[in-house]
Amino acid sequence: MNSRGGLEEMKALILKLEEKRMLDREEFVRLIGWRAARLGRAAGSPGEQEGSPVGSPLPDPAVAGKSTGGAAQNDAGKSTGGAAQNVAGKVTGEAARDVAGNVTGGAAQNVAGKVTGEAAGNFAGESTGQVAQKAVGNAAGGADGEGEALDAFLFDRADRVRKAIYGNKVYIRGLIEFTNYCRNNCYYCGIRRGNGRASRYRLTEEEILACCRSGYELGFRTFVLQGGEDPYHTDDRVVKLVAAIRAEFPDCAITLSIGEKSRESYQRFYDAGADRYLLRHETADDAHYRRLHPPELSLENRRRCLWDLKEIGYQVGCGFMVGSPWQTVGCLAQDLMFIGELEPHMVGIGPFIPHRDTPFAQCEGGTAEMTLFLLGVCRLMLPEVLLPATTALGTALADGREQGIKAGANVVMPNLSPGNVRKKYLLYDNKICTGDEAAESLQSLREHMAGIGYEVAVDRGDHKKYI
Numbered sequence: 107m108n109s110r111g112g113l114e115e116m117k118a119l120i121l122k123l124e125e126k127r128m129l130d131r132e133e134f135v136r137l138i139g140w141r142a143a144r145l146g147r148a149a150g151s152p153g154e155q156e157g158s159p160v161g162s163p164l165p166d167p168a169v170a171g172k173s174t175g176g177a178a179q180n181d182a183g184k185s186t187g188g189a190a191q192n193v194a195g196k197v198t199g200e201a202a203r204d205v206a207g208n209v210t211g212g213a214a215q216n217v218a219g220k221v222t223g224e225a226a227g228n229f230a231g232e233s234t235g236q237v238a239q240k241a242v243g244n245a246a247g248g249a250d251g252e253g254e255a256l257d258a259f260l261f262d263r264a265d266r267v268r269k270a271i272y273g274n275k276v277y278i279r280g281l282i283e284f285t286n287y288c289r290n291n292c293y294y295c296g297i298r299r300g301n302g303r304a305s306r307y308r309l310t311e312e313e314i315l316a317c318c319r320s321g322y323e324l325g326f327r328t329f330v331l332q333g334g335e336d337p338y339h340t341d342d343r344v345v346k347l348v349a350a351i352r353a354e355f356p357d358c359a360i361t362l363s364i365g366e367k368s369r370e371s372y373q374r375f376y377d378a379g380a381d382r383y384l385l386r387h388e389t390a391d392d393a394h395y396r397r398l399h400p401p402e403l404s405l406e407n408r409r410r411c412l413w414d415l416k417e418i419g420y421q422v423g424c425g426f427m428v429g430s431p432w433q434t435v436g437c438l439a440q441d442l443m444f445i446g447e448l449e450p451h452m453v454g455i456g457p458f459i460p461h462r463d464t465p466f467a468q469c470e471g472g473t474a475e476m477t478l479f480l481l482g483v484c485r486l487m488l489p490e491v492l493l494p495a496t497t498a499l500g501t502a503l504a505d506g507r508e509q510g511i512k513a514g515a516n517v518v519m520p521n522l523s524p525g526n527v528r529k530k531y532l533l534y535d536n537k538i539c540t541g542d543e544a545a546e547s548l549q550s551l552r553e554h555m556a557g558i559g560y561e562v563a564v565d566r567g568d569h570k571k572y573i
């Protein structure tokens with residue numbers, strides 16, 4: 107287990123990262139691989155290498171066909187601990203049957219078909235059976251506590267770095283999920299075009315303004331307008347909406363999260379009063395990107411969008427899912443290299459969580475442990491970054507929000523959408539939308555944050571370079 111470096115060597119890498127704010131790609135591979143290999147997998151697992159899986163490969167069609175039996179049973183078997191527990195419970199019973207039907211058709215076939223080709227090559231020897239076994243190991247937790255020891259070291263460094271810049275402040279953003287119509291068909295996402303079971307909605311401008319008003323009363327000074335790429339929301343409509351919010355709430359930040367647009371469109375939104383833009387890159391590895399998205403989407407265009415946004419003057423957020431299907435240690439190292447290059451102001455990191463009506467329904471979810479580790483790493487790379495403890499993390503782990511903050515995150519994004527649509531913005535199964543992630547529970551959020559030594563801030567919470 108220690109053949110590729112022990113705990114002390116990893117701590118030294120973390121100190122180097124803190125000092126230089128960057129590591130070589132090989133060093134990232136060693137660090138991430140070391141941690142991934144200690145998610146409780148058997149000793150000698152290949153987790154420390156570049157090509158070692160962090161996410162599960164999709165079952166091939168033959169396996170998928172059996173998913174009411176084997177796969178579901180394996181998943182159920184995981185439910186003894188941690189993140190796996192929450193994610194696992196979902197894939198059993200009726201959901202699994204629904205999913206089995208889906209996996210035989212359309213996009214699923216395209217995706218599944220790939221498993222036998224190139225992807226399978228990358229995961230040499232990695233049968234779905236072995237993946238399931240590893241998952242059982244994951245649920246059992248680290249065997250020797252070394253992984254947890256490194257976490258404690260990393261989170262302590264990350265916490266100090268954050269406190270030196272932002273103190274113990276946690277910034278809040280009111281999230282308004284204003285449309286779940288989407289023209290895209292990303293294989294992982296519950297509101298993908300191809301999901302005929304999604305119950306679609308879009309809010310009117312007046313409804314969105316009403317969300318802002320109640321949010322403002324509650325104390326929010328940032329509104330995040332997030333939605334699918336909804337053709338109804340033309341540039342003109344978005345401009346009109348942004349201008350209306352800007353006029354009524356001059357002291358608030360407006361964040362857009364509405365996908366890939368032309369540079370001209372981004373410029374128009376900015377001129378209308380938008381300050382920030384969230385657009386996760388999802389994965390910085392081109393081959394991996396193509397396994398998560400249909401051919402009409404490209405990493406190249408995603409990167410172009412992010413650079414355009416930055417040049418225009420937005421505070422920009424990129425980000426990625428942890429444990430998405432086919433993700434390897436090398437993919438995550440690539441994500442960190444990209445983040446080092448882009449130097450975004452915000453980074454959204456959350457575990458992949460399968461959605462029952464997508465081609466990835468049968469895939470294993472990412473772990474909260476790996477997500478927390480990457481939050482800590484990200485804080486050390488970009489000390490001033492605004493880093494949310496995401497809803498997906500809160501979904502994968504009951505106290506995920508708090509743990510995320512302790513690992514280096516400093517933002518939470520409670521949901522300001524009207525209650526009747528919250529359940530419809532379902533990117534993944536069992537997404538939480540009541541409790542502290544609900545905007546109206548701000549007092550409870552404040553108490554939870556105070557309980558771990560942090561204070562919910564009342565200001566806009568701009569990036570240090572924008573104050």
Ligand code: 5AD
Binds near residue numbers: 294296385426457
């Ligand atoms: N699990 C976790 N995160 C997801 N997202 C979309 N689908 C899923 C899923 N199944 C994330 C993507 C996207 C953001 C809005 O939500 O990273 O950028």
